């Protein structure tokens with residue numbers, strides 16, 4: 001079964017061809033991140049225009065690299081949300097057009113769920129129930145994975161997403177956007193015990209997250225002018241990750257989870273990988289090409305969903321800027 005995936009929720013335009021929901025034949029990503037760098041965050045209108053410009057060549061390149069003609073596809077999967085409305089519409093309209101032109105079924109998937117499926121797509125035997133953690137620029141989500149497509153919500157962030165906190169701290173430290181990878185690099189030269197910081201706890205919801213106070217803590221530490229930037233970066237990173245690991249450990253016990261599945265851009269961070277591995281259960285990370293926003297994960301989830309539900313979506317499928325996994 002050959003599925004074309006299309007991703008355009010934020011500033012990455014992606015197209016991928018995946019066989020049987022598992023084997024990635026191609027995974028092409030064009031990012032407009034450079035355009036947004038001077039704004040310190042994604043500029044929605046420019047992101048939408050970026051998608052409109054490159055979506056056709058990106059899809060053509062994905063088919064070419066996979067050695068597949070449009071007529072040979074069995075399914076077209078597209079991310080319908082969550083994301084920026086203008087960006088979502090470009091991907092959705094293009095996917096609908098292809099579905100009509102090639103007479104192929106269309107399926108809309110949830111982008112955040114796809115981040116989780118990224119690590120599961122290539123895993124033969126995942127012990128269930130598992131704890132799923134999506135740590136990205138737009139989302140911080142913890143859920144229990146009961147079966148493919150069957151989840152229970154455990155916790156989420158009350159304010160900033162963890163990747164967003166990395167990006168904002170990066171900007172406080174004078175680092176280029178996106179700050180996540182830069183903060184990690186700087187943190188390697190610093191001492192994580194130098195700057196006293198704490199992550200937010202949400203009253204009455206011990207498994208929810210809050211990173212905005214931590215970010216303000218970094219701002220005040222910088223204002224004091226007594227700390228090395230590398231020590232601030234290291235202390236912030238360690239505080240944020242230890243909070244995630246502690247809450248994940250509590251959730252694992254409480255929900256009887258036997259494994260950990262991670263997804264989202266922040267999973268590129270090597271310190272996070274080290275800390276997660278210390279929990280002592282099998283941990284599944286996506287491969288590098290499946291960590292940041294990409295269309296292979298959209299195709300993977302689309303295939304699973306189509307085979308499980310035996311249903312495709314109608315052509316009036318709508319983009320949903322805010323849509324929860326559970």
Ligand code: KG4
Pocket residue numbers: 010135136137138139162163164166167178179180181184264265266267268269270291292293
């Ligand atoms: O999954 P993703 O592409 O976007 C969303 O769907 O939101 O993740 C991008 C986020 C950015 O906030 C970026 O700074 C962060 O992932 N990120 C990292 C690292 N690499 C990317 N954060 C911490 N350490 C990294 N090495």
Ligand code: ZN
Pocket residue numbers: 111115136137264292293
């Ligand atoms: Zn994402």
